Amino acid sequence: MAQKVYIETVGCQMNVLDSELVIGALRKHGYDLTDSPADADVFLFNTCSVREHAEEKTFSALGRVRLLKRDKPGAVVGVLGCMAQKDQELIRKRAPYVDMIVGTGQLAAVPELVAKVRATREPQLAVSLGRSDAGRNEVEASFVSYDPTRDPSMRPTPFQAFVRIQIGCDKFCTYCVVPSTRGPEQSRPPEHIWHEVRQLVDQGCKEVTLIGQTVNSYVHESGDRKTRLSDLIAGMHDIAGLERIKFVTNYPKDMTDDLLDAVRELPKVVKYLHVPVQSGCDEVLKRMKRNYTAGYYMDMLARCRELAPGVSVSSDFIVGFCGETEESFQKSMELVRAAKFKNSFIFKYSERGGTKAAEKYPDDVPEDVKKRRNNDLLAVQNENSRADHRAQVGTTVEVLVEGPSRREQSALSGGRKPPVPEPASAIMQLTGHSMTDHIVVFDGTERLIGHTVRVAIKDASPFTLYGDVLTDEVVGADVSREPQASAVAPRPNKFSLPLV
Ligand code: SF4
Incomplete structure (x- = not known):
């Protein structure tokens, strides 16, 4: 019988993709994926170090697995990703029963390391040594390789x-x-990326999200040819079957x-930009070493809206960063009022060992003040989000239908709906994103899943648009095919924090 692997992923899209690659590699070695820890022979935790909360979540998950491992002495427990890279000693101390610690640059070796643990019962450690040139090559060698057989069941849809x-x-x-956890910035050769996108489209993908820590810094130089992000996007835009590029x-x-010209001119490019500002105060931005001022950011925002009319923009903020006074916080409040973001991800500053901030600046804003500032900023952002979403009422938007809405999924998993899918003609609540990245919810049949439809927007909350699908106006392909059962099944991967 095939051995089973259970994986939990926290953190950003990078981690989601890493988990997909790890599972793809393990499948090649005969493993099956399970979403039930009780059935697993291998337990993997792909981790995030950006916030303390994410680290604690991993330690509590490891605590639960320890109990399962008592009944399964042959089981293998692995910690992967950023925490593995940054906190090997802490993991060994707090969870000595962990068998493998594998950094972000060594994930391709997971199948081999699992086999070694099984053969020897010796703990395995594989991490990068640092940001040296050796580290650069090491990261490139292990990560840039693309495995086209990677597991589609780990994808968002x-x-x-x-x-x-x-x-x-x-x-x-x-x-x-x-x-320090992901190493030096490196851009993949454009030919590799175009090839990968073509393969994904051949497998049925309609939307690709290009990811990078600072994706718009992408530049690849080869001889005298320089490829920027705009060139990369233009080079994949005409791939037949590809509908959206984010x-x-x-x-x-x-x-x-x-x-910005590419966002405006190329119809498949989603009209949405996530551009973290982090603070509205120049002194705080300087201590964060963000290399811009609030004024620069606002000018950039105006340029985005001028060159790509109708583009929606979201942002990230950190409140309570070292030395943030009430006056500096009020500058963030002013910026969020003026910027009119579609939405913002707001986080309380959490000191991370090994960073310059931890070394140089005291974490001097009390927790209750951080919490209050978080709530205050969120309240202003929610007002903006409400206005942004209300402005869409009365419009018609194109939605790539991703599957049942959260409400529908919890009815399915909570047993309030039959576990066997109803006929394809049954009406259910569906969801997807518009071309401006707004979440849209509407009623429709399962056969619409995976297609782009037009939805007339009738109502809005600060976070969601509600509408009626114009059923005669499916954009693009044939919807007479059978529904994809896999599109309805809950996804095993977990995705809980945005990129920093
Ligand atoms: S916050 Fe973003 S841009 Fe700044 S160091 Fe981290 S990943 Fe890089």
């Missing part, structure tokens, strides 16, 4: 996929662990006009 175009980061924001996350200083 069968018709959406993440494509890594860049790894690492050279920006060194003082609060961030990514430059890219996240953007760095404000690298938002160039040629990229």
Whole structure:
């Protein structure tokens, strides 16, 4: 009988994609994926170090697995990714029963390491040595290789996929662990990326999300040819069957006009930009080493909206960063009021060992103040989100139908709906994203899943648009095919925090 592997993933899209690659590699070695820990022979935790909360979540998951491992002495427990890279000693101390610790640059070796643990019962450690040139080659060798057989069941849906175009980061924001856990910034050759996208489209993907820590810093030089993100996108735009191209996350200083021209001119490019600002106060931005001022950011935002009219923009904020006074926080409040983001991800600063901020600046904003600032900023953002979403009422938007809505999924998994899918003609609540990345919910039949439909927007909350599908106006392909059962099944992968 095939051995079973259970995987939990926290963190950003990079981690989701890494898990997909790891599972694809293990499948080649005869493993099956299970979403039930009780059935598993191999337990993997793909981890995130960006926030303390994510690390604690991993330690509590490891605590639960320890009990399962008592009844299965042959089981293998592995910690992968950023925490493995950054906190090997801590993991060994707090969870000595962990068999493998595998850094972000060594994930391709997971099948071999599992086999070694099984053969020897010796713990295995595989991590990068640092940001040296050796580290650069090591990261490139293990990550840039693409496995086309990677497991589609790990994707967000069968018709959406993440494509890594860049790894690492050279920006060194003082609060961030990514430059040390993910290594130096490197862009993949464009030919490799185009080839990968073609393969994904052949497998049924309609939407690709190009990912990088600072995706718009992408540049690949070969001889005298220089490929920027805009060139990369233009080079994949005409792939038949590909309907949407997204890219996240953007760095404000690298938002160039040629990229904004591509967003405006190329119809398959989603009209959405995620551009983290982090703070509205210049002194705080300087301590964060973000390399721009609030004024620069607002000018960049105006340029985005001028060159790509109708584009929606979202952002990230950190509140309570070292030395953030009430006055500096009020500058973030002013910026969020003026910027009118579609939505913002707001986080309380959490000190991370090994960062410049932890070394240089005391974490001096009390927790209750951080919490209050988080709530205050969120309240202003929610007002903006409400206005942004209300403005869509009365319009018609194109939606790539991703599957049943959350409400529908919890009815299915909570037993309030029959476990066997009803006939394809049964009406259910469906969801998907518009071309401006708004979440849209509407009633429709299962056969619409995986297709692009037009939806007339009738109502809106701060986070969701509600509408009626114009059933005669499926955009593109044939919907007479049988529904894809796999599209309805809950996805085993977990995806809980945005990119920093
Ligand atoms: S916050 Fe983003 S840009 Fe800054 S160091 Fe981290 S990954 Fe790089």
